[in-house]
Amino acid sequence: MLSFPDFFTACTGRWQIDRTYHYPPTGAVERSHTNSLIQPISGAAKENLLSRLTATGLQVEAEKVVSAPLCPGLTILFHTESESGETRTMNFQALFVPDWYILDPGYYATLQQQIPAIASEETDASQSTISGYYLRDEGYSEKGAVLGRFHYHLHRQSLTMTTFYLQSIAVDRMEMATPATRLRTIVSYQRPEQSIPPTQIELIGFGMERKQVL
Template sequence: MLKIQEFFEICTGLWKTERTYHYVDRAEIERSFTEFRVTALTKAEKGQILALSEPNVLTTAPLQVDPQTWQTADEQFPGFAIAFQTRSETGETLSMSLKALFVPDIYALSAQETAALPQPVLPQVAEVPLASESDIIQGYYLRDEGYSEAGAIAGRFTYQPIRQTLEMTTYYQRSVAVDQMRIVAPDIRLRTILTYRRPLQPQEAPHQINLIGFGVEHRQPLSLG
């Protein structure tokens, strides 16, 4: 069982993956090959991402965190910088880089204010019931860039230590994405991606699937050079 900090440590390095995407809305299948280079965020980079947060579907104000924890134990706010290159089976290529910060609810000062407001309903696959003694961690997922839409993006995350699984749910303007990573070995990670059409009503759970993607990701040995 990996603690959340250990999960993020394993995620650093060079990963290679082959994925299969099923475009449900147009009955097409596409395969791609991707290389990810992942590094841990510095405290300064974490601060930059936090400063980009702004009111959105999940929060009524820029997200603020417990200042004492931020100053003395910023490892409680894990994150990573990702640079990746993707090549599709048709030869199309895409390169992108982004940074992501994870803020557990326990350290988010605006969480109580936000919890009192109507929240978007998560897709059923992203719902995780919490028991009083649960070790599951939930919180906000902040990025300086989105995959589907440009600009800073906020979402929700759930980390399940016993399953070594991180799940990120992101609300874009036109879609809702559920992205899951599961460490099954120190150098093997399972990845699934579900994309839904975003409902017009905030209290309607996303149910119309547009895209299903999955793949097996392999962490590459450290170079001796």
């Protein structure tokens, strides 16, 4: 089993990703191929992301977050080509902060009311699950920084990330099948106006990700 920080260490490196996307509203199906490079970020980059996180209203134990191995940060560069010929290149950073470093979530405590059932946050006395907040300095479907909730399950070696965009809610689950193979599922919902879990699915994606030996 991979501990929480070991999971993120295992995620670093170069990956080749093949995905299939389904769009239920139209019935369309699309395939894509992605090359991705994932690396850990520096302490200075953590501080920068943390300042953006606290600007959202969350209060955190800043010094511990910057130095703690249980607060991993990654920089992710990827280039995607779809079978239709469209391309997308992004380079963004993400910081993960477990709940025990959160002093006050402020307004964002209400986010949990909109977490879909497939991303429900299980907890147990054995501490085999870890939940918290994460920040991306650039979103995928909308520009600008985005905030989300994450949930790591030790025994399944899986990380579930629920990202709250203005118009949608995306649930992204990553499972480490082997040290060099990840399985990925992505479900994007239309975000409801009320503080209730979403039900209208806009996209479902499935992927296999293979780590490249340098």
